Amino acid sequence: MNPKIAKDIMTKEVVTISPDTSISDASKLLYKNRFNGLPVVDKNKVLVGILTEYDLVNIDSATHLPTLQRILRHVAPDDGAKEEIEAISKLKVGNLMNSDPMTLREYATLEETIAAFSQHHKVNPIPVVDENKKLVGIISRSDMIKFFTELPPTLPESELQWTNLKESAITGLVEKSMDLLEERMDLLQMNILSSEQAMLITTPDAEIIFANKAWEKLTGYTTEEIIGKHPNDLWGGHMPERLYRDLWNTIKNEKKPFAGEVKNVKKDGTEYWQETYITPVLDEAGNIKFFMAIEPEITDKKKKEQFREEFISIIGHQLRNPLAGISWIIELLSRSPNLSEDDKKKVEEIYKQNKGLANFVADLLVLSRIGRKDMSKEDFDLRSEIDLIIKEVKVANPGVEFSFQSEGGDFSLMTNKPMVIQVFANLIYNAAEYSDRDAGRVDLELKKESDGWFFSCYNNGPEIKEADKSKIFSKFFRSDTAQKIKEKGTGLGLFIIKTICDNFGWGLWFESASGQGTTFYVKIPIVNS
Numbered sequence: 001m002n003p004k005i006a007k008d009i010m011t012k013e014v015v016t017i018s019p020d021t022s023i024s025d026a027s028k029l030l031y032k033n034r035f036n037g038l039p040v041v042d043k044n045k046v047l048v049g050i051l052t053e054y055d056l057v058n059i060d061s062a063t064h065l066p067t068l069q070r071i072l073r074h075v076a077p078d079d080g081a082k083e084e085i086e087a088i089s090k091l092k093v094g095n096l097m098n099s100d101p102m103t104l105r106e107y108a109t110l111e112e113t114i115a116a117f118s119q120h121h122k123v124n125p126i127p128v129v130d131e132n133k134k135l136v137g138i139i140s141r142s143d144m145i146k147f148f149t150e151l152p153p154t155l156p157e158s159e160l161q162w163t164n165l166k167e168s169a170i171t172g173l174v175e176k177s178m179d180l181l182e183e184r185m186d187l188l189q190m191n192i193l194s195s196e197q198a199m200l201i202t203t204p205d206a207e208i209i210f211a212n213k214a215w216e217k218l219t220g221y222t223t224e225e226i227i228g229k230h231p232n233d234l235w236g237g238h239m240p241e242r243l244y245r246d247l248w249n250t251i252k253n254e255k256k257p258f259a260g261e262v263k264n265v266k267k268d269g270t271e272y273w274q275e276t277y278i279t280p281v282l283d284e285a286g287n288i289k290f291f292m293a294i295e296p297e298i299t300d301k302k303k304k305e306q307f308r309e310e311f312i313s314i315i316g317h318q319l320r321n322p323l324a325g326i327s328w329i330i331e332l333l334s335r336s337p338n339l340s341e342d343d344k345k346k347v348e349e350i351y352k353q354n355k356g357l358a359n360f361v362a363d364l365l366v367l368s369r370i371g372r373k374d375m376s377k378e379d380f381d382l383r384s385e386i387d388l389i390i391k392e393v394k395v396a397n398p399g400v401e402f403s404f405q406s407e408g409g410d411f412s413l414m415t416n417k418p419m420v421i422q423v424f425a426n427l428i429y430n431a432a433e434y435s436d437r438d439a440g441r442v443d444l445e446l447k448k449e450s451d452g453w454f455f456s457c458y459n460n461g462p463e464i465k466e467a468d469k470s471k472i473f474s475k476f477f478r479s480d481t482a483q484k485i486k487e488k489g490t491g492l493g494l495f496i497i498k499t500i501c502d503n504f505g506w507g508l509w510f511e512s513a514s515g516q517g518t519t520f521y522v523k524i525p526i527v528n529s
Contacts, residue, residue: 008138019094027066049097220267235264397432400440408448431459455522462510473498
């Protein structure tokens with residue numbers, strides 16, 4: 001009797017994915033484990049499809065879709081491309097998989113298995129299912145070759161029959177595997193060479209060994225001029241030294257991908273900006289074989305960002321000085337003994353309106369600075385800064401009781417100090433202003449945990465209504481409760497906090513319930529501490 005693949009050949013421990021798995025996660029599994037394909041199963045382990053590395057490439061544009069998704073996360077879409085970008089970003093395994101893959105039944109014979117691989121050279125691996133299509137294993141070409149080369153013959157037929165079957169099977173499997181490898185290489189070459197994104201491959205010492213046509217078009221250098229050179233000898237080396245230190249530490253020491261923005265210079269001397277995504281490619285021992293870089297040009301995007309920042313900054317600074325002068329004049333006018341009660345109310349209202357506009361301008365200037373790559377960094381103690389903020393808030397809110405507890409040793413941060421102070425000052429001021437009117441209380445806690453620092457800010461004021469919770473970090477949103485407690489406000493405070501935290505990679509969330517007040521939380525990952 002012929003051996004059954006379920007018993008003698010197939011792999012029973014199978015890595016599977018679901019139709020809802022992101023294509024990015026599926027791609028990582030494929031390349032991390034060097035799989036050619038992954039079975040897709042539902043919650044009952046019933047096979048519903050298979051995803052291969054071919055499915056992750058858009059043949060029309062020769063674009064690797066998981067890579068495109070990662071790039072698009074950093075791209076601000078134009079109105080015309082917004083729907084298309086959203087559609088690409090939402091792609092899941094279920095959208096790309098082959099929903100009718102070739103399968104082998106659980107008790108398929110050896111000849112049936114050999115025939116499946118011989119007749120369909122693109123298929124590898126093949127899922128093995130029972131009569132209910134439930135996945136029971138998987139078999140690949142390497143499993144077949146291993147069976148013939150490592151296991152002793154178990155067939156009752158003559159040794160000659162076994163030898164003939166063995167030789168013909170191995171020959172066929174190897175030939176088809178070579179065809180498959182050639183197709184994969186052709187697909188990879190087509191993907192890289194015809195890609196509209198500039199792609200570069202270097203040695204571990206940054207010596208360029210490959211550049212596609214898009215890179216030639218972008219930089220003005222021919223392939224002959226590029227190969228064998230270091231990027232800094234051609235177009236690089238125009239950013240602060242700190243960026244290059246961070247880049248090399250990330251890709252060479254930590255062996256992790258690096259993402260950033262760099263300014264380079266073309267062959268004709270024209271400056272341009274690129275987003276850079278550099279990935280170290282490792283061998284089986286974990287050593288770096290080479291680096292692969294994808295670097296789309298973003299010069300137009302940077303010009304728009306610079307115009308916006310400069311415009312906001314100019315308008316903000318032009319307004320801030322006159323507003324400060326108006327505030328001083330109003331204060332001086334309010335002290336006049338000749339004002340009637342009605343006049344005093346009018347002056348007070350003008351003062352409130354002026355102060356509100358000044359606060360709005362200040363918030364606008366903060367927003368214009370968030371996310372800038374040239375933000376300065378300095379080393380400071382977070383606990384000490386929170387202490388200073390509390391003292392300041394106490395003066396403005398003398399009727400509120402404060403408590404501050406901290407657990408742990410070193411709370412030093414190396415980042416942009418003004419932005420950090422903006423986060424914690426806004427949270428603590430808000431907590432005081434929205435605490436209970438008669439017996440306000442604010443409880444603060446800062447502690448060190450295994451994966452970072454944890455800050456909480458509680459106030460005993462009214463809860464945030466369920467209908468408002470999803471909008472609480474939205475731009476210009478002010479709830480009815482907030483407007484009753486604090487008549488004037490820009491509606492930008494929490495939006496600014498969220499934007500800064502997102503930019504730093506910090507976690508920010510809150511809890512609020514009737515009779516239990518509101519607590520805001522900040523989680524600073526250990527990589528940022």
